[in-house]
Amino acid sequence: MAEFVQRRIEDRIPELEQLERIGLLTGKEVRIIIKKVTSLEYKLKRRTVDKQDFLSYLQYEVHLLGLIKKRRQRIGYYFKKEEIEYVIVQRIHKAFQRATSKWQLLYHSVPVMGPHPPPSLMALPPPVAFPYGASPPPSPSLMALPPPCRLPLWRFPPPRRLPYGASPPPSPSLMAASPPPARLPLWRFPPPVAFPYGASPPSLVAPSLMALPPPLSPSLMALPPPCRLPLWRFPPPVAFPYGASPPLSPSLMGAFPPPVAFPYGASPPPVAFPYGASPPPVAFPYGASPPPRRLPLWRFPPSPSLMALSPRRLPLWRFPPSPSLMALPPVAIPYGASAPRLPYGASHCHIFSALLAVHSDKPTVWLMAAKWEMENNLSAESSRHIFLRALRFHTESSLIYQEYFRMELLNAEKQRKEREEMEKAKMDLGEAGYLESILVGELAGVVYRSAVQAIQGAQFHLSLLSIAKEFNFTKDLQKEILSDLQSRHAQDPFTWDFMAQQELASEPLPSAEYSSKKAKATDMLRKEERCSKIYETALESLNTEPMWNLYIVSCRQRYKRKTNSKELKQMRQERLFQAYRKAHEANMLTEEKYMEWISELMALGEVDSIVEACEWATKRYSQSAALWRARLETLLKLCTTAVDEVFEEAFKHFKLKDSAFLWAIKVQYSEITKGEEATEALYKQAIVVPDSAVSTTMKEQYLDWAYRSKGYKKAKKVFTSLHESRPLSEKFFQKMITIEKEQEHTKMQNLREYYERALREFGTVSPDLWLDYIKEELSHSEGKPQNCGPIHWRAMKMLEGKDVESFVSNYTLLQTGKL
Structure with missing residues (x-):
């Protein structure tokens, strides 16, 4: 373990030397960093590693980056970033990769995605979850992702593990699900010729190649001549010893320049390259063998679809260089890391791809990926594809539908603003390709109609309507949503609540009639009356508890609003308490609303109404401890004479194990209104109750009351009489210890x-x-x-x-x- 840690510490030496040389860190700080990093590295190399160890390691690296940034700003030195910051960023990404590969979930079956899984997933073999680091079977749904998101897929394992030298049989389900060859790169197909290194193909003609014309595929015929030359790299139909040269086809003999025809695996002459190009500067030595497990693609020819991929074109170093290869970057970028020539965000797409492959059951992860594509990568198309993939896994997720709807509207608004700017600059709009259907929000309308078919309920309808109201070009869409709301959910309480609230949000009077405060109050009074009438109309046909709750909530919100108009304030108060009373008479008032009613009456100080409401509440919900507590505490504050009768009634409705709060209120009442002897007798009665919760609680309170009322001697006497009377609590002994410490x-x-x-x-x-x-x-x-x-x-x-x-x-x- 120590040698691995020492190697990692030594890998940091160049960047630490640079930091000390340019003055960003002192020698003492460098030594502190080495000491701290050594401790963190040892934690990561333990036999049992915890997630917190990785998080501490990553947090320290992030803090170090922040410190370097501040030091650079202070001294004004912005050079050597490739040797310092980018190295740290790569190390952070590698640590994240180690952590995620260690704790990633392994699925052993296709996740449930509703009654009809998409065809792309129906084609996958049963073991969809496979070890990290090898390639999944190609899925047409993945082909819809933008190019950067398709990069890390070659690192996944094949759908089946085969012994060395064996040929995998073609999968009919995968061959049927794969799109035509012109759409996908050749290396994504699972053709029967993709057999382990050195093994012979199962037959002379592969089934997947039967549809191709005899010499070349139509998709390859359209390519320029240099792209058709390296077809000799396909494995021949006849097995031959490892390292031997395959016999060339007579039809292709004339297509190759002489320097290219050399034995398989041998190094060609250093200067005899086709097209006069030289090998890539930092790639592996020409002719060297790549690792067979990571890069099995050396058997296939380069194609234009591979040329469109990101800088990870590692399998191409074995082929003669061509002008198209000269555009490759000089270094190979590790998975998830940021190369010096790329921005820090270049690896986000790969990280999100791996994250979604493991945590596809979490809607928030899909939203994170779609938000990054839309806001950071500025790619509405990629964000749309992510949302569509998310809906295959979460067919009834209201959150995904809402954010997808918002994304389409944001994209339309963005394009409208871009078009306005181009029109102001008098630029040609023909090449921009702005579609009127997108600009007016038709895509958002398609998302809305699909969403309301998948998810029912007025609340979801209203959430989409509130999102549409945030944009000023969605009036037609708002009318459609409102019409569907009234037709589909006419008997839903939230529909009536929305219609009533619309009356309050209506347009005010013209300015000439809206000048005085009295006119404003009168107009608001009319609006609230119309709102109240809509609620009353709804209650006639929909007399349910949710409808009454919405009505009371609306009345209480209006009652809490401040106003200088006494008439308006009085009307709101009468309407609120009338709603409480009518809901009680209809037996539709909930426990929470009873508590609100009692608190509002306590604020007004109406004693008779308070006692009456408390009695109604405890009769309706006789098993509610909160209502009984509120009733008893209210009676104690009012100092009424009927408290003892209420206590007797309350004890009848509760079992012994639930009556601890009643004993606590009763002894509190006894301490206030009765003498010490009566209170002590009540405590002695409570501590012998055959319930541990009541007994232990009352012993603690008895000891505290004895010390407060009669001093240390009485408390010690009570402790002596109770310390052997089980059950006991730790707080009982702690209380006696505290009392002893308080003595002089x-x-x-x-x-x-x-x-x-x-x-x-x-x-x-x-x-x-x-x-x-x-x-x-x-x-x-x-x-x-x-x-x-x-x-x-x-x-x-x-x-x-x-x-x-x-x-x-x-x-x-x-x-x-x-x-």
Whole structure:
């Protein structure tokens, strides 16, 4: 393990030397970084690695990047970024790759995507989830992604693992699902000739090539001559020994220049290259063998579809260089990393592709990828494809439909603004290709119609309508949504609520009639009356609890609005309490609304109405502890004489295990209104209740009341009478210890007794209690530090599991003075 860590530390030396040489870091800071990084690297090389270790490592690297950025701004030095920042970024991406490959999920079946999975997934073989690092079978759905998103797919494993030297049989389902050869790169097809290195093909003519014309494919005939030359690289139909030259076809003998026809695997003469080109500068030596597991594509010829891919054209180094290859970058970019000549965001597409392959069951991940494509990559087409793929996995996700709808509207708005700018600049709009159907939001309309067919409910309709209202060119779309809402969801409470709220949002009066405050208040009063009439009309045909809740919420919102008009305020108050009373009479008032009603009445101070509402609430919801508590506390505040009767009634509706709050309120009432003898008698009655929750709670309160009312002696007497009366709680002993410490002359002998009794009950589950005992022996004037060793030994014997680890770590901090 140490040698791997040392190698990683040595890999950092060049960048650290540069940082120290140019003055971004001092020598002392470099040594601190090496020490910290060494510790983090050792954590990553442990036998059991935790996710937090990777997160700490990555966070430290990110903080280091931020520090370097600030130092550069301070001294004004912006050179050597390729040797410093880009190296750190690559290391961060590699660490992320290590972490994600270690904890990625492995699916062993096709995820459920609704009743009809798309054809592209129907063609996949059963083991769709495969180890990270090898290639999945080609899927037409992946072909729709933009070019950068198709790059890392060759790293996935083939659908089946075959023994070395065996030929995989062609899969009829995959061959039927694959699009025509002109659309896909040749290396994405699983042709029968893609057999392991050195093995012979299963037959003379591959089934996937039967449809091609005898000499060349039509798609290849259209290519320029240099692209048709390297067809000799296809494996011949007859097996031949490894390293031997395949016999060339007579029809192709004249198509090759003499220097190219050399034995397979041998190095050609250094200057005899076709087209006069030289090998790429940083690629592998010409003729060298690539790793067979990562790059099996050396058997196939380069094609124009491969030329359109990103800089990862690694399999092409074995072919003679051509002018098309000279455009390749000089370095090969590792997966997920940012090369010096590329921006930091160049790897986002690959990271999102791997993330979606593992976490396709999470809608928020799809939204992250689509948002990045739209906002950062400025590619509405890529974002649209991601949303379409997401809907195959999440056919009933309202969140994905809403964001897809918003994306189409944003794209239309963006194109409208671009066209306006081009018109102002008097530029030609013919080449821009702006479609009127997109500019007016027809694509968003298609998304809307598809969404309402998949997801039912007025709330989802209203969410799409609210999104459409954010754009000023969607009036026709808004009318369509509103018409569908009224026709499809006429009996939905949210439809009526929306129609009522529209009355409040209607246009104000003209300015001439809207000048005075009184006119404004009168107009608002008319709007609220129309809104209330719509709610009342809805309640006549839809007398349900959700409809009453929406009506009360609307009335309460209007009641909470501030106004200087007394008439308007009085009308809102009457309408609110009338709605509460009517809902109660219809038995449609919920527990939460009863609580709101009581709180509003308490704010107004109407005593009779409060008592009446509390009684109605507890009769309707007799098992609600919150309503009984509110009723009893309200009666205590009003100091009414009927409290005892209400307590007796409340105890009838609750079991012993649920009556702890009633005992607490009752002893509180007794402390306020009755004498000490009656209160103590009530405490003694409560502590013998045959329920552990009630008994332990009341013992704690009894000890606290004894100390507050009669002092230390009474509290000690109560503790002495109860410390053997189980069940007990740790808080009971902690309370007595706190009372002892509050005395002017604290006796260590008493504290030891309390701690020993507490440890006898809770010593196996409370490491903090042992630590408090040890600290008391160390800090008290009468304490004995020599007792700490035996206490520690007893704690290690009694504690179990994670409690032992917690105790050991805190005890170590205590010894070092950090606790």
